[in-house]
Amino acid sequence: MRLDTIVPKNLICLSDIREYEKEVYQDKADFVIEKKKDSDEFEKFKNVLKYYTLIFDFFEEEILVSDNTGKILFINQKSADVMGIDPEDYIGENINDLVDRKIFNPSATLNVLKERKRVDLLIRLKSGEQRLASAVPIFDQDGEMELIICTSKNVLEIVKLEEKLERRNKKISEQSEQINQLQREIMAQNNFISVSGEMKDVVNKVNKLAHFDVTLLVTGETGVGKGVLARTIHQISDRRNKPFIKVNCGLIPENLLDSELFGYEGGAFTGADAKGKVGKFELADGGTLFLDEIGEMPMSLQVKLLDFIQDKEFTRVGGTKKQVVDTRIVAATNRDLIKMVEKGSFRKDLLFRLNTVNIEIPPLRNRVEDIPELVEHFINKFNTKYMMKKRIMAETVQELLVYDWPGNIRELEHVIERMMLMSDGNYLTSEDFRINAASRTKGHAEAGRVFCTGIMPYKEAKRELERQLILKAYEKYRSTYKAAESLGINQSTVSKLLKKYSE
Numbered sequence: 330m331r332l333d334t335i336v337p338k339n340l341i342c343l344s345d346i347r348e349y350e351k352e353v354y355q356d357k358a359d360f361v362i363e364k365k366k367d368s369d370e371f372e373k374f375k376n377v378l379k380y381y382t383l384i385f386d387f388f389e390e391e392i393l394v395s396d397n398t399g400k401i402l403f404i405n406q407k408s409a410d411v412m413g414i415d416p417e418d419y420i421g422e423n424i425n426d427l428v429d430r431k432i433f434n435p436s437a438t439l440n441v442l443k444e445r446k447r448v449d450l451l452i453r454l455k456s457g458e459q460r461l462a463s464a465v466p467i468f469d470q471d472g473e474m475e476l477i478i479c480t481s482k483n484v485l486e487i488v489k490l491e492e493k494l495e496r497r498n499k500k501i502s503e504q505s506e507q508i509n510q511l512q513r514e515i516m517a518q519n520n521f522i523s524v525s526g527e528m529k530d531v532v533n534k535v536n537k538l539a540h541f542d543v544t545l546l547v548t549g550e551t552g553v554g555k556g557v558l559a560r561t562i563h564q565i566s567d568r569r570n571k572p573f574i575k576v577n578c579g580l581i582p583e584n585l586l587d588s589e590l591f592g593y594e595g596g597a598f599t600g601a602d603a604k605g606k607v608g609k610f611e612l613a614d615g616g617t618l619f620l621d622e623i624g625e626m627p628m629s630l631q632v633k634l635l636d637f638i639q640d641k642e643f644t645r646v647g648g649t650k651k652q653v654v655d656t657r658i659v660a661a662t663n664r665d666l667i668k669m670v671e672k673g674s675f676r677k678d679l680l681f682r683l684n685t686v687n688i689e690i691p692p693l694r695n696r697v698e699d700i701p702e703l704v705e706h707f708i709n710k711f712n713t714k715y716m717m718k719k720r721i722m723a724e725t726v727q728e729l730l731v732y733d734w735p736g737n738i739r740e741l742e743h744v745i746e747r748m749m750l751m752s753d754g755n756y757l758t759s760e761d762f763r764i765n766a767a768s769r770t771k772g773h774a775e776a777g778r779v780f781c782t783g784i785m786p787y788k789e790a791k792r793e794l795e796r797q798l799i800l801k802a803y804e805k806y807r808s809t810y811k812a813a814e815s816l817g818i819n820q821s822t823v824s825k826l827l828k829k830y831s832e
């Protein structure tokens with residue numbers, strides 16, 4: 330409700346309102362009624378006046394309104410209390426009188442009268458207390474100054490608030506420094522190397538996202554570090570003291586994956602434990618479930634996973650009761666899930682759910698600045714492991730920088746290990762690299778030959794050949810389907826053998 334719609338038109342300034350109010354309270358209603366005969370309007374006005382007086386008196390801020398000559402029109406209760414005066418004694422007086430009586434000094438209102446613009450200044454009250462006064466001029470339609478509204482507040486309170494704010498900001502920055510420190514320590518503990526700008530961007534993204542309970546999808550070629558990153562995310566997150574459970578969806582045969590992930594009730598199927606079994610989702614309750622090679626997950630389980638992401642509940646195999654767990658999902662893949670959706674082998678709705686936030690780790694060839702530090706890290710690691718004291722020639726590092734690294738960091742790690750084991754001297758040379766680099770071994774594989782270098786029991790040799798073939802194919806493709814295709818066998822055989830030889 331606007332005041333000017335209620336207040337009779339001839340009562341336009343606050344001094345008139347105050348007068349009007351006086352008339353009301355002094356029972357001189359005749360005068361008012363004579364001014365405006367409509368008694369309904371008068372009643373409405375009386376109420377509005379009452380409300381506005383109440384509202385202004387309720388304000389914590391001190392308010393003093395004067396006209397364009399400095400004549401005081403209105404003083405709210407808080408202002409009167411602070412100045413130690415009775416408003417009635419001063420309504421109609423000039424601001425100068427208050428200044429002369431040293432009720433306060435200087436006056437922001439008097440400054441506005443001179444400057445015709447907003448004035449903020451520190452004033453001192455008779456009590457010696459300081460206040461911050463802000464006075465603003467109000468102009469009419471013709472640009473004439475009509476009113477000056479002056480508000481003032483306790484400086485001490487402002488200072489106290491500022492100090493409080495400063496203390497809080499300091500605490501926040503200390504806390505965020507502690508978080509940064511923790512993040513740096515975790516990265517260091519995990520030997521997570523990120524020298525390049527590309528990897529620094531990844532680390533920044535992880536640091537921002539780790540604390541939010543959002544499902545994450547980590548993508549990148551094989552061996553770029555998706556697994557290490559998933560563990561790092563868990564350790565940075567507030568779930569760090571709860572379990573981190575990893576499941577490689579490509580390593581577990583399709584028919585077992587459901588019960589592995591979601592568990593089963595006693596006697597759910599032939600051969601099942603009579604007591605039932607808790608699945609990985611439950612084991613990871615409160616923590617993180619890392620679903621590696623998510624692209625290998627069968628369609629039937631994709632639906633179940635999608636339901637879980639949406640509702641945080643699932644049913645064990647052979648059960649009917651809904652299990653509710655607080656498990657965060659971090660998934661990873663080196664496959665192109667968009668293409669898989671197009672081909673119909675991955676659910677579009679699941680991809681959308683997983684892809685809410687995607688962290689893409691670039692291949693090593695696109696962030697060669699990381700190579701020298703990674704090389705140093707792996708040399709130290711294998712020196713400790715094999716009790717060696719080997720180092721690398723600068724020119725060898727140069728060669729490592731220009732190599733393509735199709736198997737990324739995992740390949741680099743294996744090449745360094747091979748070089749260290751096979752080299753004769755204490756310095757790894759370019760020759761060592763050329764002999765042990767993956768491109769060399771690739772040559773043999775492409776030739777499709779297997780050499781026997783000695784005699785051993787037939788069964789043992791067959792088993793060893795099978796083990797090497799399966800692990801090599803999987804290491805190269807990181808997909809049981811692709812590995813199966815390259816070996817000319819079916820995917821379930823690859824899954825079964827991988828499980829057998831990975832244990």
Ligand SMILES: Nc1ncnc2c1ncn2[C@@H]1O[C@H](COP(=O)(O)OP(=O)(O)OP(=O)(O)O)[C@@H](O)[C@H]1O
Pocket residue numbers: 520521522523549550551552553554555556557558621662663703706738739742807
């Ligand atoms: N930033 C890094 N700093 C140090 N070591 C790393 C880094 N990233 C990866 N590694 C190392 O490289 C190897 C491969 O990493 P990881 O298994 O996480 O790769 P991945 O992308 O999950 O591979 P895949 O797709 O084949 O499962 C591991 O030994 C890991 O410790």
